[in-house]
Amino acid sequence: MKGPQDFFTQLQGQFGQFVPDMARAAREDFEAQARATVMTVLSRLELVTREEFDAQQAVLMKTREKVEALEKRVDALEKAAVTGSSADGS
Numbered sequence: 001m002k003g004p005q006d007f008f009t010q011l012q013g014q015f016g017q018f019v020p021d022m023a024r025a026a027r028e029d030f031e032a033q034a035r036a037t038v039m040t041v042l043s044r045l046e047l048v049t050r051e052e053f054d055a056q057q058a059v060l061m062k063t064r065e066k067v068e069a070l071e072k073r074v075d076a077l078e079k080a081a082v083t084g085s086s087a088d089g090s
Helices: 004-018 021-044 050-089
Strands: none
Touching: none
């Protein structure tokens, strides 16, 4: 059984026999323009590779862990300061 790619390749070959050269040239020009447009749009986007994304995600996770640890430490120091000052005030 033929796959979809085989079917489309066969259909394209049969269609190509009936298409005049001028229409074929127009199609090729359109394809070239479409490719150029897509490449222009893609080049304007700020895309990163998967490796860069994963590396930045790891850095972000480490930073979050450090911030959470520091928040816990500040909370403990604040509680100690409040406990110490209330013991002195009594």
